[in-house]
Amino acid sequence: MKTRREFLRSTVLGASAAWTVPMFVERTFGQLHDASKDLAVQGVTGKDDTILVVLQLAGGNDGLNTLVPYADDTYQKLRPRLAKKEKSIIRLSDYVGLNASMPFLGSLFKEGHLGIVQGVGYPNPNRSHFVSTSIWETGDTNNRSATGWLGRYFDNACPGADPTVGISFNKTQPESFGAVKNPGVCLNSPELYRWIHGGGEQAQAEEFFAKLNQPEEDDDDAPVSGASIDMPAGGKPGGISGETNLAFLERVALDARVSSKKILELAAKHKTTVRYDGFPLARNLNLVSRMIAGGMPTRVYYVSHGGFDTHNQQVNSHDRLLAQLDGALKSFFADLKQQGNDQRVVLMTFSEFGRRVAENASAGTDHGKASCLFVAGPGVKGGLHGKHPSLTDLSEGDIRHTVDFRSVYGSLLADWLKAPDLKPILGADYPKMGLIGA
Amino acid sequence: MLPHAEDPWTLPEAAHLLNRAGFGGSPDEIKVFHALGRTKAVDSLLVPSEPPTAFPRPAWANEEQALADMRGRIEQRRELQKSLRGRSPEEVEKIRREAFQKIQKENRRHALEAQAWWFRRMLKTREPLREKMTLFWHDHFATSIQKVKQPVLMLYQNELFRRHAFGSFKDLTQAVLMDPAMMLYLDTQNSRKGSPNENFAREVMELFSLGEGNYTEQDIREAARAFTGYQLNRLNGKVTHNRRQWDESPKTVFGKTGPFTGADVIDLIFGKDRPARFMAEKIWRFFVDENPPEAAIDSLAETLRKADYQMAPMLREIFLSRGFYAEATVRTQIKSPVQFLIQLLKQLEISDPPAGFPITAEQQLGQVLFMPPNVAGWDWGQAWINTNTLLTRYNLAGFLTKGAEADGKSMEMERAKTPGMAPAPKRMGRGWKGPDYEKIAPRPLRENPEALVDSLVFRFFQGQLPDKARGSFIEYAAAKKGVIFTDKETAELCHLMLSTPYYQLC
Numbered sequence: 001m002k003t004r005r006e007f008l009r010s011t012v013l014g015a016s017a018a019w020t021v022p023m024f025v026e027r028t029f030g031q032l033h034d035a036s037k038d039l040a041v042q043g044v045t046g047k048d049d050t051i052l053v054v055l056q057l058a059g060g061n062d063g064l065n066t067l068v069p070y071a072d073d074t075y076q077k078l079r080p081r082l083a084k085k086e087k088s089i090i091r092l093s094d095y096v097g098l099n100a101s102m103p104f105l106g107s108l109f110k111e112g113h114l115g116i117v118q119g120v121g122y123p124n125p126n127r128s129h130f131v132s133t134s135i136w137e138t139g140d141t142n143n144r145s146a147t148g149w150l151g152r153y154f155d156n157a158c159p160g161a162d163p164t165v166g167i168s169f170n171k172t173q174p175e176s177f178g179a180v181k182n183p184g185v186c187l188n189s190p191e192l193y194r195w196i197h198g199g200g201e202q203a204q205a206e207e208f209f210a211k212l213n214q215p216e217e218d219d220d221d222a223p224v225s226g227a228s229i230d231m232p233a234g235g236k237p238g239g240i241s242g243e244t245n246l247a248f249l250e251r252v253a254l255d256a257r258v259s260s261k262k263i264l265e266l267a268a269k270h271k272t273t274v275r276y277d278g279f280p281l282a283r284n285l286n287l288v289s290r291m292i293a294g295g296m297p298t299r300v301y302y303v304s305h306g307g308f309d310t311h312n313q314q315v316n317s318h319d320r321l322l323a324q325l326d327g328a329l330k331s332f333f334a335d336l337k338q339q340g341n342d343q344r345v346v347l348m349t350f351s352e353f354g355r356r357v358a359e360n361a362s363a364g365t366d367h368g369k370a371s372c373l374f375v376a377g378p379g380v381k382g383g384l385h386g387k388h389p390s391l392t393d394l395s396e397g398d399i400r401h402t403v404d405f406r407s408v409y410g411s412l413l414a415d416w417l418k419a420p421d422l423k424p425i426l427g428a429d430y431p432k433m434g435l436i437g438a
Numbered sequence: 439m440l441p442h443a444e445d446p447w448t449l450p451e452a453a454h455l456l457n458r459a460g461f462g463g464s465p466d467e468i469k470v471f472h473a474l475g476r477t478k479a480v481d482s483l484l485v486p487s488e489p490p491t492a493f494p495r496p497a498w499a500n501e502e503q504a505l506a507d508m509r510g511r512i513e514q515r516r517e518l519q520k521s522l523r524g525r526s527p528e529e530v531e532k533i534r535r536e537a538f539q540k541i542q543k544e545n546r547r548h549a550l551e552a553q554a555w556w557f558r559r560m561l562k563t564r565e566p567l568r569e570k571m572t573l574f575w576h577d578h579f580a581t582s583i584q585k586v587k588q589p590v591l592m593l594y595q596n597e598l599f600r601r602h603a604f605g606s607f608k609d610l611t612q613a614v615l616m617d618p619a620m621m622l623y624l625d626t627q628n629s630r631k632g633s634p635n636e637n638f639a640r641e642v643m644e645l646f647s648l649g650e651g652n653y654t655e656q657d658i659r660e661a662a663r664a665f666t667g668y669q670l671n672r673l674n675g676k677v678t679h680n681r682r683q684w685d686e687s688p689k690t691v692f693g694k695t696g697p698f699t700g701a702d703v704i705d706l707i708f709g710k711d712r713p714a715r716f717m718a719e720k721i722w723r724f725f726v727d728e729n730p731p732e733a734a735i736d737s738l739a740e741t742l743r744k745a746d747y748q749m750a751p752m753l754r755e756i757f758l759s760r761g762f763y764a765e766a767t768v769r770t771q772i773k774s775p776v777q778f779l780i781q782l783l784k785q786l787e788i789s790d791p792p793a794g795f796p797i798t799a800e801q802q803l804g805q806v807l808f809m810p811p812n813v814a815g816w817d818w819g820q821a822w823i824n825t826n827t828l829l830t831r832y833n834l835a836g837f838l839t840k841g842a843e844a845d846g847k848s849m850e851m852e853r854a855k856t857p858g859m860a861p862a863p864k865r866m867g868r869g870w871k872g873p874d875y876e877k878i879a880p881r882p883l884r885e886n887p888e889a890l891v892d893s894l895v896f897r898f899f900q901g902q903l904p905d906k907a908r909g910s911f912i913e914y915a916a917a918k919k920g921v922i923f924t925d926k927e928t929a930e931l932c933h934l935m936l937s938t939p940y941y942q943l944c
Binding site (some may be wrong): 205355 | 531535644731765770771772801802804811812819821824825826827828829830832833836840907910913914917926929930933934937938939940943
């Protein structure tokens with residue numbers, strides 16, 4: 001297997017001075033097919049492979065008003081102002097129902113294309129947004145890992161060096177993408193995900209820009225001086241041990257450059273008759289669907305939906321957030337179906353924690369622990385997964401987790417993304433859950 | 439002592455010192471600084487050279503005004519309570535919410551003003567090392583306005599860091615224990631006898647002084663009881679140690695037993711060997727590079743201990759050392775967003791950035807002043823850079839160099855939103871025309887592409903660039919040199935030079 005540097009050089013840099021990205025991508029596939037044909041799985045392969053969309057519900061989603069244990073007296077008693085009654089939910093079982101703001105997810109459930117994992121969390125939960133988000137993203141409950149669970153998947157299960165193996169539609173890179181070799185790319189809006197010249201003679205300027213943003217030809221084995229260089233790089237967010245900062249910057253610059261034109265082009269190309277709402281989540285899922293339609297080799301997309309930190313007067317705001325989620329997913333899956341790509345996509349939601357069982361004095365809820373999450377798409381095994389936690393056996397006012405979130409990750413990695421070995425990704429074995437397959 | 443750098447020093451060495459110990463400067467500033475000679479230049483960074491009143495606080499942050507406002511809010515709350523009598527629960531909720539939103543709105547406005555105030559100070563100060571150390575302490579004793587909520591307390595904490603910039607690490611840690619913003623951030627305000635909160639006890643050991651593995655969970659639990667009883671009086675803004683809320687029973691910390699207070703525990707911490715090494719390592723990472731050599735840390739820790747934790751002698755030792763100017767150190771640090779922005783403005787000789795530009799840029803690049811992501815502070819170095827932030831850096835440089843009209847309106851499209859913050863002003867950046875290119879690249883210089891590029895390379899990089907890069911710039915300049923090399927071509931050349939991996943290093 002070639003090194004990443006060699007690979008990129010022989011593809012994009014070996015092409016001509018005019019850095020045509022489509023050519024790069026084409027060559028990438030050629031090389032990757034070659035490189036991976038003897039492996040049990042193919043990594044970044046484009047067209048027909050499975051895709052995971054990770055959707056973050058940022059702020060701590062109130063799981064108990066998402067998947068509502070309407071039949072539980074304790075729920076009704078502890079939430080006099082917030083509890084949903086049986087008549088105002090979408091009934092899923094004798095015990096739980098979906099918040100009525102999510103009619104699309106309700107119908108998806110009935111079709112068997114929505115799995116709901118109940119009581120997801122981890123031991124010794126942390127109630128800080130930051131710490132708990134880190135734990136979910138790194139998959140490390142000690143919050144010490146410098147890499148993320150998806151980054152480790154890219155590094156360990158996706159041969160090749162195409163930076164678009166993972167795309168996050170975010171201003172900053174999610175911690176879950178932290179990787180030693182290939183952290184994927186990160187962009188906020190395709191229109192701005194490019195070098196904006198804005199002056200005359202665009203092509204000429206871009207050629208110079210390209211030349212300046214590619215790695216030096218001959219610094220691969222350049223001797224490094226200084227006593228401190230040999231020490232292992234510790235505590236950094238991924239990164240190759242011993243790599244200089246300049247080499248790192250050149251690597252990111254190259255990733256940005258080769259991904260930007262392609263992404264911009266695809267974002268403009270695919271047209272859909274499906275209508276999306278205008279808020280960020282819907283807009284970003286629309287972009288994801290355009291990338292998929294355009295045949296990006298991306299295995300994992302990451303999008304966020306914020307505002308779930310509902311300490312105050314949460315009834316309307318929380319219902320509205322769920323309605324936005326529902327509407328965006330409705331458009332997204334309709335769009336994928338229209339493209340004929342719906343069978344290839346599974347979407348998973350997550351949130352850093354759930355919320356306290358009892359409502360607080362200002363008709364909101366405070367930071368809690370375990371919560372529920374959704375896995376959606378024709379590929380999933382629909383229904384309720386895991387055991388709903390007891391509302392009376394609480395830990396500091398919070399429900400206790402019944403499913404470790406890494407079991408969910410493990411299922412999706414092994415059964416959907418076909419990662420051959422979970423050890424290097426999750427560090428340990430977690431009980432598998434049958435989330436995939438009819 | 440670390441081995442001394444040899445005299446005389448070079449212009450690039452002077453630039454390196456000004457970059458790392460401050461936020462860089464224009465070519466003229468670097469030349470003046472160089473003329474001082476190495477030792478005098480280092481000493482000039484450590485002595486006060488501007489009056490404490492050089493940057494007046496926003497009016498709302500003056501003590502009397504702030505106290506009056508605080509009392510006013512308490513009074514308003516009382517009035518509000520009265521007016522709620524006899525109303526329906528819905529009405530009560532509505533009135534409460536409106537009152538809350540009004541306060542929130544004012545807080546957000548003040549937060550933006552505080553952020554702009556500090557940014558401007560970093561840009562304009564004649565004591566750059568003091569501001570750089572203020573930023574260091576802000577990251578070390580990380581506190582976020584997102585939780586503290588009261589901008590005035592963040593500003594007072596900022597002044598505390600500035601006063602103690604080169605002073606005793608130990609005294610500053612004691613002061614931080616009684617700092618209102620920190621008390622709210624790490625919950626000491628609510629920690630009392632019988633229900634101690636471990637937050638501060640843990641972080642003071644793990645993040646502020648000892649590092650993981652140098653204390654036990656037992657030490658934390660015991661210390662948490664010592665950190666009880668500290669209270670902020672919201673009526674007069676004073677912090678006191680309320681003995682009635684303090685757990686006076688004996689505690690055992692680091693194997694010593696006594697009826698300790700929080701201040702006693704901090705004394706116990708600084709009685710250990712570890713804090714000096716811990717700080718020496720952190721300072722080395724901040725100012726020099728990410729892999730502190732053992733020998734250097736031994737020497738610096740010794741200096742710090744001998745000086746009873748005063749920071750100035752250690753800083754002086756670093757900035758005079760040979761290692762600081764080593765080839766493996768110069769131009770190898772990834773600029774933080776704040777460093778990137780201030781340095782860029784200084785190099786372009788922009789003394790007043792377009793309104794709203796700094797905060798928008800800070801948000802896009804991931805370092806908003808007064809808003810570190812968590813108590814561990816920001817992740818530095820490579821963590822600043824991903825494909826999106828790198829392209830954003832390039833495009834922010836395009837906006838500054840080319841002006842609002844020519845940059846493709848990237849700033850307008852990118853109105854930043856950060857949870858818990860007011861969005862940046864709508865009209866941000868409109869009408870921005872770009873820097874004064876007559877000054878940056880005088881007309882005669884533009885006649886000669888090579889001379890022009892070398893002059894700009896010194897302005898932006900102050901050091902050697904790979905031949906390939908310099909060659910590209912010259913080629914570009916030559917290709918652009920039609921009949922006249924106008925400001926527009928100059929701006930395009932500057933933007934190209936700034937749109938490179940090299941420019942992200944200092």
